Amino acid sequence: MRRTKASDIARALALICLSAAAGCATRPAPPPSLEDDPLEAQNRAAHDLNVALDSSLYGPAARAYGAAVPEPARNGVTNLVNHSRLPHGAIQSLLQGRPVRTLENSMRFAINTVFGFGGLLDPAKEMGLPFRETNVDETLHVWGVPAGGYWELPVGGPGTQRDWMGYAVDIVTDPVFYLTGGASYAIAGLRGVDLLHDRYKLDPAIEALLYESADSYTSQRISYLQNMTSRLQGGGTALETLEDPYADQ
Numbered sequence: 001m002r003r004t005k006a007s008d009i010a011r012a013l014a015l016i017c018l019s020a021a022a023g024c025a026t027r028p029a030p031p032p033s034l035e036d037d038p039l040e041a042q043n044r045a046a047h048d049l050n051v052a053l054d055s056s057l058y059g060p061a062a063r064a065y066g067a068a069v070p071e072p073a074r075n076g077v078t079n080l081v082n083h084s085r086l087p088h089g090a091i092q093s094l095l096q097g098r099p100v101r102t103l104e105n106s107m108r109f110a111i112n113t114v115f116g117f118g119g120l121l122d123p124a125k126e127m128g129l130p131f132r133e134t135n136v137d138e139t140l141h142v143w144g145v146p147a148g149g150y151w152e153l154p155v156g157g158p159g160t161q162r163d164w165m166g167y168a169v170d171i172v173t174d175p176v177f178y179l180t181g182g183a184s185y186a187i188a189g190l191r192g193v194d195l196l197h198d199r200y201k202l203d204p205a206i207e208a209l210l211y212e213s214a215d216s217y218t219s220q221r222i223s224y225l226q227n228m229t230s231r232l233q234g235g236g237t238a239l240e241t242l243e244d245p246y247a248d249q
Contacts, residue, residue, distance in 0.1 A: 026144030031229040032160060034222055036149070043152040047217045050157060051210055058199060059206070065193070066200035074197045076120050081194040082131045083112050083119025084187045088174040092134045096142045104129055136173065137166035141232050150221050158224040 037043070066074070090105035108124040108131070115123045125131070140162055141147070148161025159167070171177055176187050199206065213219040 028232075029141050029144050029146050029162075031233075032147040032150065032225050034225055037221065038149045039151055043150065043221070044217050046152045046154045047220070049154050050152065051216060053155065054206070054210060058196075059203070062196045062199035063203065065196040066203075074200075077190055077194050078197055079112075079116070079122045080119050081187075081191050082122075082133075083109065083116075084176055084190070085133065085174075086131075088170070088176070089132070089134050091173065091175075092136060092139050095139045096134070101132065101134075104132075135166060136169045137163045138232055140166055147228075150225060152217075152221075158220055160225075160228070163228070 086105050086109040090102045090109070093099075093101040093105055108129040111124040111127065111129065112119045112122060115121075122131070137160075145162055147163070150158070151161050151164055152158050153164065156164070176184055178184070179187070209219050209223060210216045
């Protein structure tokens with residue numbers, strides 16, 4: 001993992017703070033269009049590859065993981081992964097102008113670190129502090145940065161141009177990125193394992209979306225954009241509840 005110099009970090013943080021100050025004066029970005037798809041040709045090529053990988057590798061691995069690992073153990077991995085994201089989430093909530101959520105993330109991190117065996121358990125949830133995921137993409141949305149076109153990457157999966165730009169910034173602004181002694185690699189490994197858990201939980205919806213739809217690319221694109229819009233507007237629509245636009249055809 002590449003290590004960044006302290007001067008580079010300070011410069012990046014300064015730019016973020018300046019952007020935050022400018023962003024506070026803007027309105028949140030409008031939702032992306034469900035009709036416009038400027039990158040459709042390259043997206044469909046990436047989608048075909050991703051479906052093939054899901055069918056032959058990712059889907060079977062996720063189902064094997066779900067069958068072999070008991071649910072409490074899988075949930076423990078999820079708890080650890082969510083816990084590792086809290087410091088970054090607190091930073092992003094602050095940049096979004098949400099001090100209450102910043103405080104909630106900080107309290108949740110402290111409670112689960114002390115009383116949840118370092119984040120393995122989630123007592124904070126029972127105390128009214130559920131995990132709320134946030135990232136640079138949401139910060140950019142709050143600052144008024146448009147989502148751009150839908151952009152599906154080979155292996156990476158669905159996203160928007162703002163989404164993928166934010167993901168790159170997420171990596172270098174996450175405090176976990178700067179951990180030493182192999183800790184960052186261990187957390188990265190847990191996050192990779194947790195992706196299998198996500199795929200396992202969403203297996204029925206993904207099977208219907210990718211393998212039973214008349215046009216799996218369009219179905220996935222619309223579902224992703226609807227889910228993203230709901231999340232950024234304070235909802236939380238799960239993938240399972242999103243409708244396949246071709247289901248009645």
